[in-house]
Amino acid sequence: MTQMTQVVAKKQSKPISSYLLRRTKVRLLSILAPPMTWIVGVYIVSLFLLLITAFWNVDPFTSLVSPGFNLENFKMVLTVPAYIATSIRTLLIALAVTAICIFFAVPLGIYMAKIAKPWVRNLLAVAITLPLWAGYLVKIIAMRLVFTEEGFFNWAMAPFGIRGPGFSIPIVILTLTYLWFPYMALPVYTAIRQIPPNLFDASSDMGAKGFTTIYRVVFPLITPAVIAGSVFTFSLSLGDYLAARFTGGATQMIGSIIAQNINLNPPVAAAYSMIPIFFIVIYLMVARRTGSLERM
């Protein structure tokens, strides 16, 4: 009897818990409210304020921003030839990086998943993942050391009479590939590993040679993984500007121009920020139509 009352007493001693257990909505609200307040209050509001700032004016002498509504900043971003050229250049660089990443990730994935012995495969998996952690800036300055005038590349290639192009767009593309390659390699490798081996048997039974099998069986099956990886390589390259700053010589990307303007002319920086967002949204919409984003 005393035990019984104890249990009852204990149950009643948790009024908050019992209340919350009965009311799912209150429970959800109390869980969701803090993180939502943060994301919306800090981040979404900031993005919204950025959009608003894109319509503001800036005093040419004091560089102080003042509220207003003018479309000059957008007009400038969309009509000044240097800005248009930079947008297109950045877009092409991001696409080139993505293409190179695909070009190398597929053979690597095929080798790792289907040809290499297990211990080689595990070793390669670690070898591909390690540089992912090695630090973004570290990789950029490492590339800088390799491709500088008196650097490793020119030294190693001197016997063959080859000289590197110096800091320029090709080196920016190479650096960005170096930075983001694992984002393509890992999903592609996983996708190739998941292809059941009997599909290869079936393909060769029907007379297809190795290359035909890769082209007709492997490619269609890994397309979703390639697209998922390309979302990373594309959008990360599109927004980058430090690779261009340190390995690109005079190369400018969208980010370079935003960074230059953020203190001098915040409204122009804000307006120009909408360009990469626009490109990425378009890319995501195209990728979504292929149905590969659900697997990310």
Add this chain to the structure above:
Amino acid sequence: MLRLSRLTKAILIAIVGFLLIFMYTPLFVLILNSFNESQISGWPIESFSTKWWVFAKDYQPIRDALLNSVLVATGAMIIASILGTLFAFAMKGFDFFGKSTVNILIVLPIALPGIVSGVAFSNTYSNFLSPAGINLGFFGMIVAHATFCIVMVFNNVFARLRRMNPSLQEASADLGAGLWQTFRLVTFPQFRTSFAAGALLAFALSFDEVVVTIFTAPPGVDTLPLWILKEVGRPNQASVVNVVATVVILLSLIPVYVSQRLARAQEEER
């Protein structure tokens, strides 16, 4: 089995070999240059010495930058761990209107380019909060970092929660445990390795972040990446930068090792 001709195999091996050279040569050139006696990095290295390591060890700006990096990463990690876990619980345990929108909101800070996020924060801090008399200073950097770290904790904890058996929590409630007691004694022990893995990733992500940091760091405050950035901005790369970069590479082995251990612990938990 995939049958390939000997030539195709040879080509594949050549590509893999080329990739490994491409991925590791820069890192080796960098690490070797940290032992370059000359003040300016280059290749080939004329003579080796550990003098830049000795110099870096007691160089105050590097120490300050390292301390700042650890402080920011720790702050961001703590905030992101709490918020990411709350998100994971909300997304796992409930169905509600606008759930997919919330999902996008969690990913957005990392999906948008760092330059856009950085400019957005910088714009809010200097054109809106500052005129209103609010100066976040150092904390502004932590706020920005925490925002894009949330998704790391969320992904890890959410993946674990999805595989968890909900009846254990119900049993706990039936036995008279309160919500907090159930969380502490039943739920948390089940996802703590994923939680730790997520927190670690958040720390590593914040420690490595440059672009958002450039735009949110208060004047005169350097994190380790910012310090490297300033030094590399000069015409030639000083050898001492390579020491710091080598240390960053070595430090990055810690999360790789720990995450491997955690992955193994997770396997055993199942």
